[in-house]
């Protein structure tokens with residue numbers, strides 16, 4: 273499995289404002305690049321915080337890219353994955369429509385009624401007692417044939433993925449704006465690291481729209 277985190281931040285590192293509503297940080301060219309990366313992926317992952325904040329669709333928008341996938345014997349759309357311990361994804365969420373298959377990763381404690389409602393719209397992957405165990409959940413997704421994984425966010429999920437060593441690449445678009453706010457989400461939130469900080473190697477920098485794309489690979493952790 274190969275996991276790429278792709279997200280857009282303001283110049284001060286925010287994914288959104290303190291209102292946690294979707295903010296268009298990327299410009300047209302960066303959204304097109306993001307669409308191409310979606311098209312290269314087997315699945316697109318977000319945390320339930322992003323589903324509740326943005327109600328994303330997580331589909332490839334450019335029809336030519338969908339056609340190319342089909343020509344190569346792949347499903348027209350990548351699968352969509354929500355990491356959602358207690359099954360809070362609303363059943364009318366855009367991510368649960370029939371545009372592409374959706375997996376909802378829940379914990380074993382997710383209430384039975386929520387699981388039952390979600391089962392009508394998605395494939396459930398159960399991993400972890402009261403919080404999704406990402407290593408187990410991603411192993412289950414790999415068994416489903418999902419190898420090329422793109423993670424879009426948000427900050428809580430991205431931190432946890434770094435914490436358990438699941439991230440191979442970080443592609444970070446830094447846009448020409450300042451959002452500010454101590455309560456605004458950043459690229460990696462969660463509890464934060466105090467030691468053993470993940471180490472990144474800068475592979476490429478590209479000017480796009482009014483910002484810069486930074487492409488990093490994640491160094492292996494020494495045992």
Ligand SMILES: NC(=O)C1=CN([C@@H]2O[C@H](COP(=O)(O)OP(=O)(O)OC[C@H]3O[C@@H](n4cnc5c(N)ncnc54)[C@H](OP(=O)(O)O)[C@@H]3O)[C@@H](O)[C@H]2O)C=CC1
Nearest residue numbers: 279280288292319320321322357404425426427428429432
């Ligand atoms: N600019 C950009 O590129 C992007 C911006 N965003 C923005 O980010 C914000 C949402 O981010 P955020 O609030 O951090 O939410 P996330 O999307 O990161 O979802 C976090 C939630 O995921 C669930 N979860 C389950 N298991 C885990 C685990 N092991 N580790 C971490 N989380 C887990 C938790 O809810 P539970 O306990 O219920 O399971 C947690 O609260 C929005 O404002 C959105 O607009 C989002 C994506 C991209």
Ligand SMILES: Nc1nc(O)c(N)c(N[C@@H]2O[C@H](COP(=O)(O)O)[C@@H](O)[C@H]2O)n1
Nearest residue numbers: 280295296297298326328329330331424
């Ligand atoms: N790459 C990127 N740049 C931004 O400026 C963004 N706001 C986001 N947001 C992500 O895109 C999702 C919306 O996807 P759909 O258009 O609904 O398919 C949103 O939920 C974030 O994951 N990304």
